[in-house]
Amino acid sequence: MTTNKPTLQEYAMRYGTAMGIFWMLKFILFPLGMHTPFLLVLFFFLTILVGPIWGYLLTKKYRDTQREGIMSFSHSFLFTAFMYMFAALFVSIIHYVYFRYIDNGLIVSTYQDMLNQMTVVATGEMKESMEQFHKALDIISNLTPLEITLQLLTQNIFYCSMLAVPTALLVMRNKKK
DSSP states (O other): OOOOOOOHHHHHHHHHHHHHHHHHHHHHHHHHTTTOHHHHHHHHHIIIIIHHHHHHHHHHHHHHHHSTTOBOHHHHHHHHHHHHHHHHHHHHHHHHHIIIIIOTTHHHHHHHHHHHHHHHHOOTHHHHHHHHHHHHHHHHHTSOHHHHHHHHHHHHHHHHHHHHHHHHHHHOBOOOO
């Protein structure tokens, strides 16, 4: 009789879903932070510190509970990368809903207003940089909600695969000889 023990992918999906829900809640702080600076600071704090630490803790929990405390670098990297990938897929849902139905250009217009205020006081090379930022914002404002969502998904997967390397190095544990 065989037992259907959950696989690496199944645990990565479970933990990735939990992390994705966290990312969804965290994303809500970003547009709110356009008008309340504290919420924007909180968003960046949660992104830079809490996200990677929680990823480490979830990977460590998987190692200790499912792998009996032993996990190679490659297994650890695969688990972490899959977990982050599933979280990125999950948060893409709210990205699409936000940019399709809620945003209506709020983020781009807020950045354009900030850029216009900075352009007034800019001189020399700074003015040239501001013009480049204006051109970049014009390009971004022409993206569809689906294109923005796919761009964010691609960025999340790329950065998370980079983050998976140090996480895997910290979590891996070989058998004692």
